[in-house]
Amino acid sequence: MIKIVIADDHSVVRSGFSMILNFQPDMEVVATAADGVEAYQLTAQHKPDVLLLDLSMPPGESGLIATGKIHDDLPDTKILILTMHDDEEYLFHVLRNGASGYILKNAPDEELLQAVRTVYSGGTYISPKMTNSLVKEFVKHEGQGDKTDPLSILTKRELEILPLAAKGYGNKEIAEKLFVSVKTVEAHKAKIMEKLELKSKPELVEFALKKKLLDF
Structure with a gap:
């Protein structure tokens, strides 16, 4: 059973994704959080296999900040970023800070399930819509040398x-x-x-x- 915590500031989003994931025979949502601070606390408490973490959660601590903290202090939990932002700067920052995956909120249910299972098994999942940005950035860095973020x-x-x-x-x-x-x-x-x-x-x-x- 894959234990999951969902962190999003919209209750309807938390409920919707909980229903999708709990319907799977191999998944269980053990807790939901409304901001990054609560996400950290519940991850420390429940020690889930996967944390679905939204990036923008005003007015509490954002997922950008929480990603690094949770990765450093609770490394056994895989972090799957769940966001509306198809922005390469977000993608590269959270990957550098320990996220194992990046998926858009408007992705089909099947993609969400695939992403959860991929990061749970130790892989990295990037939304197909973002892979072109990832490749372009890699090629640019190869040609110009790495520039510090x-x-x-x-x-x-x-x-x-x-x-x-x-x-x-x-x-x-x-x-x-x-x-x-x-x-x-x-x-x-x-x-x-x-x-x-x-x-x-x-x-x-x-x-x-x-x-x-x-x-x-």
């Missing part, structure tokens, strides 16, 4: 702070949300600006928007 040079904590700072939260508010000191937040923000070579708050906001780190 700006997000990949940030730590997990910096990836938490960046979108909060871009949304306008003050240092004290960020510190309270992340249970750290104000000085820690200030130090991380300085590091973020230095690593990304940003000079001002508007540049930080622009970067976060381009990288789709803001869910309004």
Whole structure:
């Protein structure tokens, strides 16, 4: 039996996918979550084989942040990204951060089931609509040499702070949300600006928007 946790901020999506998966003789949805924080907690609690994780889950923690945390701390759970975004930047970022698959929400039921079984068995599943982007990016990197993804040079904590700072939260508010000191937040923000070579708050906001780190 493949144990599954579903994380999506829309209850109708969680219910719909739960029905599809629970109908299979070899699958069982053991829990559902509404954001990245809850996804982490329920994954730690239930230790599922597969986590279906949505990328955009406002106002809670997004799947972009949760992917790296869950992969690092709970590596036995395979992460299958479930999203509406057929965007190659999303695809490459989550794969670099430990996701085992990437499937679009409008995919047929049969594709969803295939994706779950593929990542469960140790494989990688990429939505057919995204494979062309993957091949093109690989060819480009082979020809030009690998260029560092700006997000990949940030730590997990910096990836938490960046979108909060871009949304306008003050240092004290960020510190309270992340249970750290104000000085820690200030130090991380300085590091973020230095690593990304940003000079001002508007540049930080622009970067976060381009990288789709803001869910309004």
